[in-house]
Amino acid sequence: MVKSKRRRGDPSADLGRARRVANLAELSASIAHEVSNPLTAVLASSNACERWLTADPPNIERALIAVKRITRAANTACEVVNHIRVLSRRPGETREPAAVGDLVAEARDLMAEEASRYFVRLDLDVEPDLPPVAVDRIQIRQVLVNLIRNGLEAMEFVARDRTLKIAVERCGDTLQIAISDCGVGLEHPDKIFQPFFSTKFQGMGMGLAICRTIADAHAGRLFAKQNDPHGTTFVFVLPLGASSTAPHVAAA
Secondary structure, three states, X not given: OOOOOOOOOOHHXXXXXXXXXXXXXXXXXXXXXXXXXHHHHHHHHHHHHHHHHHOOOOOXXXXXXXXHHHHHHHHHHXXXXXXXXXXXHOOOOOOEEEOHHHHHHHHHHHOHHHHHHOOOEEEEEEOOOOOOEEEOHHHHHHHHHHHHHHHHHHOOOOOOOOEEEEEEEEEOOEEEEEEEOOOOOOOOOOOOOOOOOOOOOOOOOOHHXXXXXXXXXXXXXXXXXXXXXXXXXEEEEEEOOOHHHOOOOOOO
């Protein structure tokens, strides 16, 4: 009796397919997460605009401010989509010298309406005369928006004064952005930067993982530390010098 041998799959090929599936899942979650950031801002500002227009009497001035925020957030969503399209055609990041303080201010303005819904005051302190840094503007702004949103959500259920402090300063040969909240603090400091790890009920666990990846791609660092007596500070460090002279990659 001759037994037929079942052909076994190549373990290395199976592993390669598994990695490709995992990478595709991570990429899909990343795209969904980054597009959802400005869309969430659009929704928040739209609701605010409706409230101001239906007030008695209508507050046209505040409604116009909300409309401008909607336009700004929609433009950001378009930039994210266009950036993903560029990255799909050619490797590497598109970097150009940028004033990081301006990028932080843009992220703050983008999150202003959402901060008001959380009753959080955004306190920005930028050291004057900071040198420009060669960065991918869209990616850096995404990091800042994600970190600000994390800070807002961390303070959602605290009774104390809600202030999110954002400080930008030069530290030797680096530029440091510190975002500090007075929220509940870190429950899993060793896991928060892992892909798909989330403490949120509806979170995908991609925000901080994406932020860490972007920081690494810029030869920078991103880490978190516990505040005393409460809250968390996320520190985003960008190098000056070699990073600031990185060549500009034009969009294809």
